[in-house]
Amino acid sequence: MSSRQRKVSIAVFAGIVIVLLVAVALTGHSGGRQETIREVMRDAVLHETGRINFLNIKAVNPGFISAVTVTVVVLAAALVIRIFAIPRFRYVPGKLQMMLEEMVSLFDGLAKSNSPHRNGFLGAYIFGAGIYIFVGTLFELFGFQGVTTEGVSIALPAPLSDINGAIALGCLSYVVILSGGIVGNGLRGVGNTLKDFSLPISMSFRLFGALLSGLLVTELVYYYIQLSFILPVVVGVLFTILHALIQTYVLTMLTALFYGEVSEPRQKKRAGD
């Protein structure tokens, strides 16, 4: 392509973009009640209004609906894999088998390297937590819709952008670490775990803060229709994928690290030491 052709192509592309932006600006109108950006942000954090009925039993935050959806989807996929793929595993693996083995090896290896003395339960736990965080964070990319108790359609967020979900996972991780301490070192293990009393709070709010920030940026971008071109590819897709990877790694690594620390058998000091 010559320099002149390139300039013409760029000019045509810029012209199309400008025409579309003008069209968007001229045709935009509010359909029903229009929330301000402040209300949107506040609701994303507090969920005071945008709640969804869970099986007509209780109005819950959208994050919980996302969590249940993620659980159903992941378990269904796992069931299909268990029935159709795992019985056909070979000693020389295919692509799917290699991917599954790599996933299991990743978390199993993480558990073994950080907690060499006791890692059976830890491996299973961080495998579940890792899958949950990763798939749950990517879940917001799909834009599944839910209807609030007020009849408004909203995109379901990542499960862990709900403070309750983040607290649940953070505290459960702390309980798992505590259990490792008890099993490995008894009362001394409990002491070792309890001295890091800020751990459940830091783990919970690290997750919540990381995922909420992604949610808020996404809400901000999508609130203004003029920002809905190109930019969502970066903030929506790339940031979400990065978030998913980083948060999965951080929580599983921290849990394995602390678990290994508190469950490590204490060596008796020698007389000369």
Added chain:
Amino acid sequence: MNNIPLNIDFQQIFLHLLNFTILTAGLYFLLYKPVKDFMDKRIAYYRDMDQAAETKLSEAEEYRDDCRKKQQGIEEKLMEQEEEAARKRLQADEAELQKAREQADKIIQDARAEAEREHEKILENARKEAADMVTVAVEKLLLESADSEVFDQFLSSAEGSVGDE
């Protein structure tokens, strides 16, 4: 409940816990455990294979050592046999040589005896011929002279010469 900051709802926290527990248990039984079991099985399979190969290798090395020892034994035995054969060959050669020498000695002795006999025989013949010639000559003389004294003198001298020889 509404007084808790950030709208934290304990009921929803427990719901999240329940949901996550179900997910983790399900993933453990459906995915984590079967895949890990399979990987452990494969590790055990290749470990067994490796051990079997090591056992076979050690057996092969032992067999090789045995073969080397046997080969060494055979070589030593072969060398002994060669030395024995050489020794026997040497003995046989010496015996043959001795036999040849004995034969040669015997031939020489026989030849000497034969020569002695021939010599005796020739001498006897010569004596006889000489005696005959002398007899003939004497007879001629006697016939010519017819002297008995001369004849007797001749006979006594002839007997004396035969006794000297």
